[in-house]
Amino acid sequence: MLFGILVNEGPYQHQASDSAYLFAQAAIEEGHTIFRVFFYHDGVNNGTRLATPPQDDRHIPNRWSELAEKHNIDLVLCVAAAQRRGMVDPDEMKRNKKDADNIASKFRISGLGQLIEAGVQTDRLITFGD
Amino acid sequence: MEEELEGGVVKKFLYVNRRAPHGTIYAHEALEVVLIGAAFDQDVSLAFIDDGVFQLKKEQDTAEIYTKNFSKIYSALEMYDVEKLYVEKESLESRGLTEDDLSVDVKIINSKEMKKLITDSEVIFNF
Structure with a gap:
């Protein structure tokens, strides 16, 4: 089955991103395909490469990057939500004249159309959040 | 551009709005x-349940909380061909609201009909 995933909450504050990650991992193990993971609302904060959790805790952004690298998953942060919350990739840095970017490996920033497309193209779009 | 990727697939999209307009x-x-x-030519419906019914309340004024008053956008949805707005009767009533308190034309349905609307939808966004 082709799955789309929507993550609506930030890392560490809320379990949504953990559950989404575990779901994605389990789905892949069962032979399913993840079309895209779309991060919206505070969910865009999952894409920061500047997070430094304690060493005995899971590294949520890195975990997503590694899963995406291994299974070629499209990780997309909503551009409007990202701009509000200071999530920046190199293109956005130039466009908005910022002095840095902070996006983690394998994440990209794009529009809400990517979420709608995931709804249209997949067999199931699963939402993680309140 | 993105629209072309769909290959003519039309699905029943339902946006379920459950929360008050402000506060989050x-x-x-x-x-x-x-x-x-709305640009994707899908079959779109909006549902308003629980505190989500407050999103459609007339005469909202956010000046003193310094947030954007986006309530006018609901009445502009028609221009985007988003015309199917459903409000749950029980949610309205338990909050002391009637259809007259709402800023847009909606269809009021009971919780059983709301359940059917949700069951019959293919892509559900739950905000």
Whole structure:
């Protein structure tokens, strides 16, 4: 089955991103395909490469990057939500004249159309959040 | 561009709005999804349940909380061909609201009909 995933909450504050990650991992193990993971609302904060959790805790952004690298998953942060919350990739840095970017490996920033497309193209779009 | 990728597939999209318009950003950002989604020529419905019915309340004024008053956008949805707005009767009543308190034309349905609307939808966004 082709799955789309929507993550609506930030890392560490809320379990949504953990559950989404575990779901994605389990789905892949069962032979399913993840079309895209779309991060919206505070969910865009999952894409920061500047997070430094304690060493005995899971590294949520890195975990997503590694899963995406291994299974070629499209990780997309909503551009409007990202701009509000200071999530920046190199293109956005130039466009908005910022002095840095902070996006983690394998994440990209794009529009809400990517979420709608995931709804249209997949067999199931699963939402993680309140 | 993205529209072309769909290959003519039309699905039943339902946006379920459950939260008050202010206090969190969910309602505001939900509306942004609806507006972008309108360009994709899908079969779109909006449902308002629980505190989500307050999103449609007339005469909202956010000046003193310094947030954007996006309530006018609901009445503009018609221009985006988003015309199916459903409000749950029980949610309205338990909050002391009637249809006259709402800023847009909606269809009021009971919780059983709301359940059917949700069951019959294919892509559900839950904000």
